[in-house]
Amino acid sequence: MVSAISLLALVGCGYKDGELISSLWSAMGADQQDVHYYDVCSYAYTKRMIFEVKLNGVEVGAGGGGLVTSVAVPSGHQVVTWRDAGTGETFRAKNKLFLERPAEGMKSLGVHIYADGTVELKPEMYWPDMTDRGVRELEANEVDGD
Numbered sequence: 221m222v223s224a225i226s227l228l229a230l231v232g233c234g235y236k237d238g239e240l241i242s243s244l245w246s247a248m249g250a251d252q253q254d255v256h257y258y259d260v261c262s263y264a265y266t267k268r269m270i271f272e273v274k275l276n277g278v279e280v281g282a283g284g285g286g287l288v289t290s291v292a293v294p295s296g297h298q299v300v301t302w303r304d305a306g307t308g309e310t311f312r313a314k315n316k317l318f319l320e321r322p323a324e325g326m327k328s329l330g331v332h333i334y335a336d337g338t339v340e341l342k343p344e345m346y347w348p349d350m351t352d353r354g355v356r357e358l359e360a361n362e363v364d365g366d
Contacts, residue, residue, distance in 0.1 A: 254295040256322050258329035260288050261347060265354040266335050267361055269305035275331060283333060287347065293329065295321045300331060300339045313339035335361060 262273040264283025271282040276299055280288045283302065298317040303310050314337040322343045330348030332340040335357055342348060350358075 254321060255292050256295070256326075257290050258293055258322075258343070259327060259347075260291045260293075260329045260331060261285060262331040262333065263348075263350050263354055264302070264333045265350075265357040266333060270302045270333065271305050272301075272303045273331060273333065274301045275299070275329075280331060285350075291329070293319065295319055298341060300333070300341070302333060311337060313337065315339060317341055319343070 260275060260280040262281035262283050263285055264270045264273070266283070269283075272279060273281050273283050275291065275293065278291055280291055296318065298319055300313045300317060301310055313333075317339060319341055325345050326343040328344040328346060328348050330340075330342040330344055330351070332342060332351050332354055334340070334354065340351065340353075342351065
C-alpha cells in the first residue's frame, strides 16, 4: 500500500493530466474503470463573484460558463470548492455530492453553484447550460451571472 506521504507528494506535484490522476487513484485503490473524462462547465448563481472553482482539487473554471476539457472525474463522492472574489475566502459545497457512472454519451458535466452554498453536478450530452433553478435565482436576486 502507498504511504500517505507518497500520496501527498503526488498531489503536491499539481499535474492535471489524466495519467498522473489515474496513477493517484490507482495508488489509492480506485478502479480506473470508474474514472470518466468530462468537459466541465461551471456556473455560479451567487450574489458575489467567485473564482477558482475546483472539482476534487482540480480547477474547472470561475463560475462564468467557461469550459475546461478532459477533466478526470471518478465515480463516487465529489468535492466542490470555490473562492469569493471579494474576500478570497474558500467555500465548500454544503450538500453531499455523488456521481454515478455516466450514461452512454454523457461527455460534459455542469457544476452549478447556488447562492445558498449548495452545488448540483449535472452530467450532460452536450455543453451544459444554466439550470432552471439558477436562472430563477439570478432573476430573483438580480445577480450578474457572468
